Amino acid sequence: MHPDYLEKILNAQVYDVAIESPLDDAPTLSERIGNRLLLKREDLQPVFSFKLRGAYNKIVRLSPEKLRRGVICASAGNHAQGVALSAAKIGCRALIVMPTTTPQIKVQAVKARGAEVVLFGDSYDDSYAHALELEKARKLTFVHPFDDPDVIAGQGTIGMEILRQHPQAIHAVFCCVGGGGLISGIAAYIKRLRPETKIIGVEAVDADAMTRSLQAGKRVRLDRVGLFADGAAVKYVGEETFRLCQQYVDEMVLVDTDAICAAIKDVFEDTRAILEPAGALAVAGAKEYARRHKLKGKTLIATASGANMNFDRLRFIAERAEIGEQREAVIAVTLPEQPGAYRKFLALIGTRNITEFNYRFNDRKDAHVFVGVQVASRAESLKLIEQLRRHGYQTLDLTDDEMAKSHIRHLVGGHSPQLEHEIVYRFEFPERPGALMNFLNRMSAGWNISLFHYRNHGADYGRVLVGMQVPPGEMGEFKKFLKNLGYPHWNETSNPAYKLFLD
Helix, strand or coil: CCCCHHHHHHCCCCCCCCCCCCEEECHHHHHHHCCEEEEEEHHHCCCCECHHHHHHHHHCCCCHHHHHHCEEEECCCHHHHHHHHHHHHHCCCEEEEECCCCCHHHHHHHHCCCCEEEECCCCHHHHHHHHHHHHHHHCCEECCCCCCHHHHHHHHHHHHHHHHHCCCCCCEEEEECCCCHHHHHHHHHHHHHCCCCEEEEEEECCCCHHHHHHHHCCCCCCCCCCCCCHHHCCCCCCHHHHHHHHHHCCEEEEECHHHHHHHHHHHHHHHCCCCCCHHHHHHHHHHHHHHHCCCCCCEEEEEECECCCCHHHHHHHHHHHHHHCCCEEEEEEEEECCCCHHHHHHHHHCCCCEEEEEEECCCCCEEEEEEEEECCCHHHHHHHHHHHHHCCCEEEECCCCHHHHHHHHHHCCCCCCCCCCEEEEEEEEECCCCHHHHHHHHCCCCCEEEEEEEECCCCCEEEEEEEEECCHHHHHHHHHHHHHHCCCEEECCCCHHHHHHCC
């Protein structure tokens, strides 16, 4: 007989450790997608994730004998912290098995909550198998991250709060899906009381175990999963969570890394909070679902499920967010290697903001330029590419090219032995719309540009590295040019890195 989840959720004990998280408006994003989007702020929990709800509801229900022996789990992230905090609150021992590859910051966060940490194996599967061995050997109680009715009921309290906080009509609630504990709990509650409200699951395209399982009608084990949204990177969904998702989930949505990065940026712009990739999955899914179904004027709720972000990921996320929102076109353009070619090309770009401009002299016939251009939509990107091709410029659309976005844009360069009299200068100029265009127009003093690198970093000033062929007899004129230009500049011609990689 299956559990009565309405009863289990109503009787769940979570508020000794969890807060009733706010349901916040996302006004900027709502306006952009044409629907009212509300964020269920589970990122504000004491461990910055919803996971402590299920962990505490499981542990607090154990018998005194089991509590005396202690609990064990396998996790590299949010579940580990939820179990550690819950066990500390109740006063029982907690043993957490984590992969040896777990970042030290996460290991220390678990230890700081009083748990004992055992590092074992290279992957979660290795840690999980070892945890099951230790469970038997030490007579501990295993706290599963998702496939347990008490854990599911603890997460289901989020659904209870949503309906209490928003008694009006809700078109759809979006949940990130890893093993399925969160969406199962929320769906079990909401579908009993508001069956007309859609429950939509969201997975990363490279970690789509629930989507494939629902399509196949049975649980499907993935050979591998992408780890960008590591908090939801599960190869095999739970047995009970799969049963509940079959019963209650209306649709699954898949989103890619760029869409997740864009969602992180969207939430930051509305809340100034930075979600982890798995924590932003539901927001990315809500945007995609609204676009796909052409929704307008509906109320959508997305669970902002976690904020345990590794700081060193922020640079990558910022780089990819504009592409994910389809607000940056990444293109490769072939220009004739002749004076004035740049200006003609830039005239076609028009008033659009250039986010990146990479070029290195290759031969005396053609110049290959790697360019990022800020656009309003994907349609504008395609229109720009068509316009460039119409004017005779060979143009390659790299916006969806993973290798180009991850690697090639950082590797544009190389040695150019054909060049004579090349000097290399680094410039700074005030970063504002049209600044790069203005800079290039001022530089049209007759010297051939042999190297150009610019990337908009979101700072107050732009940074450009430029190589120019200036004959020795024209250096006096070049010095005058620098003075009239008025930008801070540094001569990098003798820089050893230039000599090694670009000369």
